[in-house]
Amino acid sequence: MPWLGFVPDEVCAAPPVAVARLADQLGVDSAVLRSCGGRAKTRTEHLRLAARYLGWRLPTALESKELDEFLLARAMEHDSPTLLFRLACEYLISAKVIRPGPVTVVERVAHARAEAQRETYDRLAHEFTDERCAALDKLLVVDPEVKMTRLRWLSSCGGCRLARWRRPRPR
Structure with missing residues (x-):
């Protein structure tokens, strides 16, 4: 149990x-x-018997809720489902809670990611004014000057080259 959080x-x-x-x-x-x-x-x-001897226990409703809260906090920081799965397993091991089956953990990770996405949207919704949305939409239109979208141009570091080019050079 201390290695994996469960017994295969x-x-x-x-x-x-x-x-x-x-x-x-x-x-x-x-x-x-x-x-x-x-x-x-x-x-x-x-x-x-081994679980009782080692001080491990099956997850209760409260511990499942605490895992969900832990995963939501981590999902607000990271979007990788693999990382979130690993963090959930480590969390359960540190709490000496016998890990439920992998499908259950995956479902909790998926739920946390969905909740984090909703929470992120709720926190940022006021930032998306009509003007800002229009400016973001323009990044997705092919610009004839650079022959690609501005988003692609910026992500290919075209913006980085431009910033270096415009920067005054030391004398």
Whole structure:
């Protein structure tokens, strides 16, 4: 649990190095771990006991809400779903909360990204005056002088070259 935030269903398929490391930490033979939890009921009971011993718990509604708030704050800073997924997993590990399945985490990340997009729009909506929208729209029209949109020209660093060219040179 401390490595991944959960215990994979197929513990027997874990890399031998990971099994050896865990066996060493527990002071048992690695063969014992490989045969551990063959039955689903045994596996569930072992997981419950290990979680209680280590101080880990299943996520409650409050902890899920706290994860959502954490993800929203991170989504306001970053848009990468991969990064947000990793941050969610790290958050759960630090809180000693057993990570739900990856689909659940992905759904929470998607929800946080959608909420962040709405929040960003709400915060910036007053900035989009008719004049500013018209100026932004002009950036998307092909300018015959540069033979591309001004946005493309600026992003290709044409604007950077122009700024250097117009800058007074030291004498």
